[in-house]
Amino acid sequence: MTNKTILNSAHRELGARMVDFGGWDMPVNYGSQIDEHHYVRQSVGMFDVSHMTVVDINGLEAKAYLQHLLANDVAKLTRQGKALYSCMLNEKAGIIDDLIVYFLDEQNYRLVVNASTRDKDIAWLEQQAEDFDVTINEKPTLAMIAVQGPKARQKVCPLLPERLGLAAAEIKPFSACWHGEWFVGRTGYTGEDGFEIILPEDKAEGFWKQLISVGVHPCGLGARDTLRLEAGMNLYGQDMDESKHPIESGLNWTVAWEPGVRNFVGKQALLSIKEQANSDKFVGLILEDKGVLRGHQTVVLDDGSRGEITSGGYSPTMERSIAFARVPANIGKTCKIDIRGKLKVARVVKPCFVRRGEVQI
Amino acid sequence: MSNTPDDRKYADSHEWALLEADGNIRVGITDYAQELLGDLVFVELPEVGQKLVQADECSVVESVKAASDIYSPVTGEIVAINNDLEDSPEAINDSPYEDGWIFIIKPEDVSELDNLLDAESYQNLTEDE
Known part of the structure; x- marks a missing residue:
């Protein structure tokens, strides 16, 4: 059974090319994926992300629960509306999901988790809440x-309801404000400024069409993928999953090791992985030759050891191919990629290629 | 609705083959195929002089979404390739039947074209997909 968001018919009216995305019937593009990418980098575009799962955590021990559940520490959230990116680990430090948590107050938090992991996430959240x-x-x-x-x-x-518009104009990056069921976070998955707006389903189509009427271009999941790749943002299921831990996924920065007294699920396993200090490294690659880097291509290091591309593609901003890869930590400044049996040269860089319209490399 | 001119033949793997006045066959991918692939960003061309058997893999087109193999519609030898595609792969999106041609092959046996689909059959095939 394929799930549909409330905007499904609006996408079809616009002539979107639809694909199955983790059980959801979603627009991959409405025409040119590259044009959609450029709209976001240069002016403004919008994405239907209603397939994502919103979960509220309410109760006297909400804070303590999330401090136990998440590898990042919600104690960092002191200002109302502030958001935090975190991994949710299993006991072996494998990544169950990555998510954003918003601080409403000490007893109320809002999580936004991936659509493809919904069922196992909810089960895990319930189990850990006992x-x-x-x-x-x-x-x-x-x-x-x-x-x-x-x-x-x-x-x-x-276009926001009354006072929410004034509040939204004032919020800082990685913060949110809300009014009734409307919730506006200054967050995103593109490396550009913008909002993620959570709103009642019955208001969604009207709001979507108002946005179109003021010149906001609808963009599909195709452009969302090239934008997040350029921005150096991991995609769950591709760049990490339950068989991978944060250190080998470029996400060590999201683990709150301090205060040392805080215990979170997966901490002991992650500490011993850290002590062994032989984890693979998560890097960015820029293809120097012509061609396109893709997930699962083999990375060959100078010493003959091997790694693997986790996400790759064409960067419309840089007009060349870029990728993320998990590789042995001794990788040099360049490496080779096996593309259909031919070894092509790639440069090794930090996995953050474009932010706020500017190339970072 | 994609465009399918009736001056040429079609393979079910979405190549078109146009018999030219000199007896050579010009090859590209269909409007339907380019639309399905999305924006093209790279073309790996065959080499002039390369000998191919009908349905051999001989080229790769890569879009923002995926890589797709191109198969030779006939047996023969490559006599020309469209070098403009190296810098402008998007020509395949903009003009799949004209500027976006990929290679020209000198056929061993031109009657192999009879094994391919005519425009109407190809159109029916794409409507079923």
Whole structure:
């Protein structure tokens, strides 16, 4: 059974090419994926991300529960509306999912988790909640629209309900504000400024069409993938999964080791992995030769050892191919990639290629 | 609705083959195929002089989404390749039947074209997919 978001018919009206994405019937593009990519980098585009799962954590022990559940520490969240990116680990430090948590107050937090991992996430959240005074409340009747790009905020604020528009204009990056069921986070998955707006399903189509009428271009999951790749943002299921830990996934920065007294699920396993100090490294690659890097291609180091590309593709901003790869830690400044039996040269860089419209390499 | 001119033949793997006045066959991919692939970003061309058997893999087109093999519609020898595609692979999106041609092959036996689909049959095939 294929799931559909509330905007499904709106996408079809626009002539979107639809694909199955983790059991959801979603638009991959509405025409040219490259044009959609450039709209976001240069002006403004929007994505239907209503397939993502919103889960509220409510209760007296909400904070303690999340400090136990997440590898990052929600104690860092002191200002109302502030957001935090974190991995949720199993006991072996394998990544169950990556997510964003918003701080509403000490007893109320909101999580946004991946669509493809929904069932196992909910089961895990419930299982881990047994010893805490909290309730896990999924919000399946909310839609979610990401409006991204340098012009996103100026386009969105006037269209929001009354005072929420004024509040949204003031919030800092990685923060949120809300009014009733409308929730606006200054977050995203593109490396550009913008908002992710959670709103009641029955308001979604009207809001989507208003955004189109003020010049916001609908963009598909295709452009979302090239934008996040350029921005150096991992995709769950491709760049990491339960067989991988944060250190070999470029996500060590999201693990809060301090304060040392805090115990979180997976901490002991992750500590011993860290002590062994032989983890693979997560790097960015830029293809120097012509061709296109793709997930699962083999990376060959100078000493003959091997790694693997986790996500790769064409960067419309840099007009060349880029990738993320998991490789032995002794990798040099260049390596070779096996593309259909031919070894092509790639440069090894930090996995962050483009932010705020600027090439970082 | 994609465009399928009736001056040429089609393979079910989405190549077109156009018999030219000099007896050589010009090859590219169909409008339907380019639309399905999305924006093209790289073409790995065959080499002039390369000898091929009908349905041999001989080229790769890569879009933002995926890589796709191109098969030779007939047996023969490559006599020309479209070098412009190295810098402008998007020509295949913009003009799949004209500027976006990929290679020209000198056929051993031109009657192999009879094994391919005519425009109407190809159109029916794509409508079923």
